[in-house]
Amino acid sequence: MTQTDAAYKARDVTGYADVPHEEKERLFDQVKADPRFGDYLYGCYECGICVAVCPSARFYDFSPRRIAQAAAREDAELVYQQMQEDIWECSQCFSCVRCPRGNNPGGLITIMREVAVNNGLASAKEALVGYSRIIYKIMSTGTQVSPDMLQQDAFPDWGPETADVSANLDLWRRALPPETLHTTNTGWKVADSTLIELYLIWLHTGALDMIEDVDPSLHAILQEVMEERLEEEGIEP
Ligand code: SF4
Ligand code: SF4
Numbered sequence: 001m002t003q004t005d006a007a008y009k010a011r012d013v014t015g016y017a018d019v020p021h022e023e024k025e026r027l028f029d030q031v032k033a034d035p036r037f038g039d040y041l042y043g044c045y046e047c048g049i050c051v052a053v054c055p056s057a058r059f060y061d062f063s064p065r066r067i068a069q070a071a072a073r074e075d076a077e078l079v080y081q082q083m084q085e086d087i088w089e090c091s092q093c094f095s096c097v098r099c100p101r102g103n104n105p106g107g108l109i110t111i112m113r114e115v116a117v118n119n120g121l122a123s124a125k126e127a128l129v130g131y132s133r134i135i136y137k138i139m140s141t142g143t144q145v146s147p148d149m150l151q152q153d154a155f156p157d158w159g160p161e162t163a164d165v166s167a168n169l170d171l172w173r174r175a176l177p178p179e180t181l182h183t184t185n186t187g188w189k190v191a192d193s194t195l196i197e198l199y200l201i202w203l204h205t206g207a208l209d210m211i212e213d214v215d216p217s218l219h220a221i222l223q224e225v226m227e228e229r230l231e232e233e234g235i236e237p
Contacts, residue, residue, distance in 0.1 A: 014081035024080035030115045031071070031079065031108075040107040044068045050096035050105050062089040064096045064105030071108055083116045088127040120213045128211070130154070132218045135211070139222050142190030142198060147173055147183075196233055199226045 016024075031037060050064040051057045057064065067086065070078040087109045094106045116124040128135075133154060138144055147169055152162040165172060169184050180188065202208050203226065212219035230236075 014077050016077070016080055016084065019080065021076070024076040027083065027115055027119060028074070028076040028079045030118070031111050034111045034114070036107060036111060040104040040111070041068060041071050042102045044072045044103065045101050047100060050099050050103070053095040053098055055093060055095065056089045056091050060089040062086055064090070064109075067105045067108055067112075068099075068103050079112070083112050083121060084123045087112045087116065088123060114210075117210050117214055125214050128214050128218070132215060135218065136221065136225075138198070139202075139225050141186045142195040143187040146186045148185050192233075196229065196235070199230055200235075202226070 044065065046065065046069065048065055050068070054062075054064050056062050066078075067082060070082060090106060090109045092106055092110065094104070096103075096105045097107075099105070113124070117128075133149060134144060137146060137149065148166075150158075150162055150166050150169070152158075152160075152166065155162055173184055174182050176182065208219065208222060208226070211222065
């Protein structure tokens with residue numbers, strides 16, 4: 001244990017004293033090294049406007065002001081705690097760009113999420129459990145959310161109405177006027193060419209590699225789906 005670690009361990013304010021301070025600094029350095037970081041943070045007036053407009057702050061113990069302040073103060077300990085506890089509460093609506101200082105707390109969170117995923121943090125693994133069905137759906141149909149995904153166990157925070165909607169889903173969908181919406185297992189039909197383009201983007205941007213670090217099982221399934229479809233199109237993955 002280094003002297004710095006011992007000092008932080010002694011005043012363990014974040015609850016992550018077992019993680020070396022150098023590791024937290026390393027992760028924060030990755031956040032700051034992102035080319036977007038300089039455009040997303042210019043300091044903080046602590047005015048709270050971002051909190052007032054933030055929908056997630058209404059429902060969770062979450063504050064975009066705290067995100068901006070921790071980064072502005074270069075507090076690697078607090079930034080690490082936020083990457084483990086807070087960043088997945090953000091709905092990425094970017095209402096917080098109303099910041100009079102020109103900050104983009106939601107954008108900072110985007111960067112922090114990417115660093116959390118790239119480094120396989122526990123919070124990222126936990127968050128991906130909820131997203132895995134969505135990622136698989138995108139991969140297999142090209143659409144993000146289909147009506148049959150509205151199951152109460154997958155979205156417990158959506159309230160008891162979800163159970164009623166999912167129990168009568170077929171009826172609800174057939175009540176919609178456009179016949180193209182009379183389906184439950186896909187939101188809308190995506191052209192094969194669009195789906196192939198999506199696979200190639202995932203492949204060449206390294207998005208699939210990010211998933212491998214966090215959830216190897218999900219990655220294996222996605223890889224198989226993608227390779228099969230690309231081979232059908234005569235494209236070498
Ligand atoms: S992007 Fe996130 S932090 Fe910003 S207002 Fe929306 S939910 Fe809040
Ligand atoms: S709106 Fe901007 S300046 Fe005000 S608290 Fe939020 S991040 Fe800080």
